[in-house]
Amino acid sequence: MAETKELQAKDKVEVAAPAEQIKPGTVFTPNVDIFETDKEIIMLADIPGVRTQDLTIDLRDDTLTLSGEVKPLIHPGQEDILIEYQIGRYYRQFTLAEVIDQSKIVAELNNGVLRLTLPKAEKAIPRQITVKAG
DSSP, X not given: OOOOOOOOOOOOEEOSOSSOOSSOSOEEEOOEEEEXXXXXXXXXXXXXXXXXXXXXXXXXXXXXXXXXXXXXXXXXTOOOSOOOSOXXXXXXXXXXXXXXXXXXXXXXXXXXXXXXXXXXOGGGSOOOOOOOOO
């Protein structure tokens, strides 16, 4: 019997204390899925409400840092009656292994999902060795 999986929305999870903060406000941990192929590692991070100009991806000393800000929606002439959408900042860090070619990382943001493609360095890509008859 085949197993079926339902898509379930998760609530934003607030980070207990990512670091000492210099800005007031809520900080969320984005949910991240990570996939691996022979040639690359792909990371998908859920960061709904973050616009490209409010997203920072920083790479230093083998640490990849994702941070983005969800700003409040402001509609002139409208009065807020009920606001359930949480605003704040997203923050998450990852330590990269030496197998990643850091100069070729690609980032794309589409519909609240950040896709990072981390190509593996040539030395880390599996290959088959041809055996010659002697």
